[in-house]
Amino acid sequence: MKLIVNILILLLIVFGVFQALAEDSDTEEFLPIGLTEEEMGRLDEIGINFVRTTPPPWPIRNPAEWEPSVGVIIRWPLGISVDLVAELSEDMVVTTIVSSSYYQSQATSTYSSGGVNMANVDFLIASTNSIWTRDYGPWFIFDGNDRLSIVDHIYNRPRPLDDEIPWILGDDWGMDVYGMNLIATGGNHMSDGLGISMSTVLTYNENTSLSHDEVDSIIYAFLNNDFQTMDYIESGGIHHIDCWAKFLSPAKIIVKDVSPSDYSYALLNARADYLSQQMSSWGRPYDIVRVYCPYGAAYTNSLILGTKVFVPILGTSSWDDSAIAVYQDAMPGYEILGFTGSFYDDDAIHCRTMGVPDPEMLYIHHVPLTAATDTLNDYLITVTIKDYSDAGLIPDSLKIFYRTKSPSFVSTYMYPTANPDSFYGYIPAQNDNVTVNYYLQAADSSGRVETHPYIGADWAHSFTVDFNSPPSIITDDTLICETQNAFAYCPVIEDDDTTYVITYSDYPMWMSELNDSLVGTAPVDRQLDSFMVRVDDEINYDETEVFVLSYMCGDANGDGALNIFDITSLISYLYLDGEPPYPLQSGDINSDEVINIFDATGMIEYLYLGGTEPDCP
Numbered sequence: 001m002k003l004i005v006n007i008l009i010l011l012l013i014v015f016g017v018f019q020a021l022a023e024d025s026d027t028e029e030f031l032p033i034g035l036t037e038e039e040m041g042r043l044d045e046i047g048i049n050f051v052r053t054t055p056p057p058w059p060i061r062n063p064a065e066w067e068p069s070v071g072v073i074i075r076w077p078l079g080i081s082v083d084l085v086a087e088l089s090e091d092m093v094v095t096t097i098v099s100s101s102y103y104q105s106q107a108t109s110t111y112s113s114g115g116v117n118m119a120n121v122d123f124l125i126a127s128t129n130s131i132w133t134r135d136y137g138p139w140f141i142f143d144g145n146d147r148l149s150i151v152d153h154i155y156n157r158p159r160p161l162d163d164e165i166p167w168i169l170g171d172d173w174g175m176d177v178y179g180m181n182l183i184a185t186g187g188n189h190m191s192d193g194l195g196i197s198m199s200t201v202l203t204y205n206e207n208t209s210l211s212h213d214e215v216d217s218i219i220y221a222f223l224n225n226d227f228q229t230m231d232y233i234e235s236g237g238i239h240h241i242d243c244w245a246k247f248l249s250p251a252k253i254i255v256k257d258v259s260p261s262d263y264s265y266a267l268l269n270a271r272a273d274y275l276s277q278q279m280s281s282w283g284r285p286y287d288i289v290r291v292y293c294p295y296g297a298a299y300t301n302s303l304i305l306g307t308k309v310f311v312p313i314l315g316t317s318s319w320d321d322s323a324i325a326v327y328q329d330a331m332p333g334y335e336i337l338g339f340t341g342s343f344y345d346d347d348a349i350h351c352r353t354m355g356v357p358d359p360e361m362l363y364i365h366h367v368p369l370t371a372a373t374d375t376l377n378d379y380l381i382t383v384t385i386k387d388y389s390d391a392g393l394i395p396d397s398l399k400i401f402y403r404t405k406s407p408s409f410v411s412t413y414m415y416p417t418a419n420p421d422s423f424y425g426y427i428p429a430q431n432d433n434v435t436v437n438y439y440l441q442a443a444d445s446s447g448r449v450e451t452h453p454y455i456g457a458d459w460a461h462s463f464t465v466d467f468n469s470p471p472s473i474i475t476d477d478t479l480i481c482e483t484q485n486a487f488a489y490c491p492v493i494e495d496d497d498t499t500y501v502i503t504y505s506d507y508p509m510w511m512s513e514l515n516d517s518l519v520g521t522a523p524v525d526r527q528l529d530s531f532m533v534r535v536d537d538e539i540n541y542d543e544t545e546v547f548v549l550s551y552m553c554g555d556a557n558g559d560g561a562l563n564i565f566d567i568t569s570l571i572s573y574l575y576l577d578g579e580p581p582y583p584l585q586s587g588d589i590n591s592d593e594v595i596n597i598f599d600a601t602g603m604i605e606y607l608y609l610g611g612t613e614p615d616c617p
Helices: 003-022 081-086 101-113 165-173 212-223 265-276 319-330 564-575 596-606
Strands: 069-075 093-098 121-125 139-142 148-156 176-184 196-200 228-232 245-249 252-257 289-292 301-307 308-312 335-339 353-355 362-365 379-387 399-401 410-413 422-427 435-443 450-452 461-465 477-480 486-489 503-504 511-514 519-522 528-537 543-553
Touching: 069 301, 081 148, 081 308, 081 335, 093 101, 148 165, 148 461, 165 176, 176 212, 212 228, 228 308, 245 308, 252 319, 265 289, 289 319, 301 353, 301 450, 308 319, 319 362, 353 379, 362 435, 362 450, 379 435, 410 422, 486 543, 564 596
Parallel strands: 069 093, 093 121, 148 176, 196 228, 252 289, 308 335, 477 543
Antiparallel strands: 069 353, 139 148, 245 252, 301 308, 362 379, 379 422, 399 410, 399 435, 435 450, 435 461, 486 519, 503 528, 511 519, 528 543
């Protein structure tokens, strides 16, 4: 009898286990990051349970990945190694999404035996379809009430359980959730924390019911970001930007590099070149770092969390050491850590994790100085410091640390302005050709101490004092072009620098930018247009308005038509002290560089005797 009872108990235990597995058999799938063939037939289910809301209250800020963080979101069963979970748990709360208490127990056992800091582990019981917490997880913002809140996009997969996770997290954490009516994916969105979002054109292509301007407007309304997109790199696949590029700071982007024999070699080079010419939120072009990725490597798909950078490595390649070295050189002061896993070249650590910003962070915003030309007056430093904890800033902690030739930093204080969260300070004037390194520091009464840049002294800002004369545009500011003829303009510049950036604005629709030039075909009718041209070197700039007169050859009186009045106007100018043609070229119809009676007779022949059409120089 006792044996029968034990067998029954064992059967009940086994049945319970199988029942738990059965309950989760439809939710614990290891779905690929791309669409399955079965899902391709259910695309109409994308966003089926999406909840649309009004945008968050303004002003909004979408934090960058490197800002102060308190946690990271992953899903069990894992898509990353337990070793990586253990490293994450040293400094951050690891929120693990599990579908049941059974899987929570399973994860707890694995974590405990794998060296995970269980004091920094939190579980969220919720069913999911896949491990891609980056793609379906929450996007974070600070809303107009200075509250950390969640923006939920429509996940671009027919995976309704995944799509609900931002709302479940918001409810669990007591955060407001705002439903952004846009199909998107987290791996195809990166933010610099200062108002710029970047993605591939996938976002446009998956929202075909919306114009590009409408997509941009939605991003702006929910994130307060200028939305910038780039064409695809891959001929197929998921087309996420984190497969080949990543913000390392507001002014630095790492871009994948491949062998010249790779089909994407030229495309990646073109993207890197394009990004190097774009203006960052720090008012200078992006610094582009390249990391070579052999087949199967996903070195750009890294995660920045606190002072650590987690880089996916192959574990069997000499290129791993080179990739780690690239990060160490590009991000001084950070601890660069490599981890292996079941990774692909378009899916690795970044795709399978989602960082959580500190809701009470001490946020410092400053646009770094890059150069100075003054050796007599101190250098003004302007700073925004936001104490999201409301604990209060410690005035004596608000400092600028700077150094020149000495290895040690000295400090000077920052002071409040009349505007909220606004501060200023000065770095003392230096001699010509002196390089200054500096960083900022602030502390609040919650115990938070932060620096800018985030890593502090090791990645200190730098500028050099240089007597720099501003660039000068010496091209004429009034140009002429015959109607229907080709027009091209590039400024002639005098400058003591050899590197500068040329930008154009407010130009007419018939012109377009080509490299550093404005080109186009002059309109059919006579008209006066203008545009602005600006030239920036590393310190100064010059700008001017350029006027372009489109003239008709033979239209000596400038009335926009060729007729008898042009002939009489020419005769009046030649013999009766009349007004000259404007421009003079319009009266030189035979291109002999002289306006005389032959131009007048040529007009008579053209208008009345079937002569040659006017041909001005």
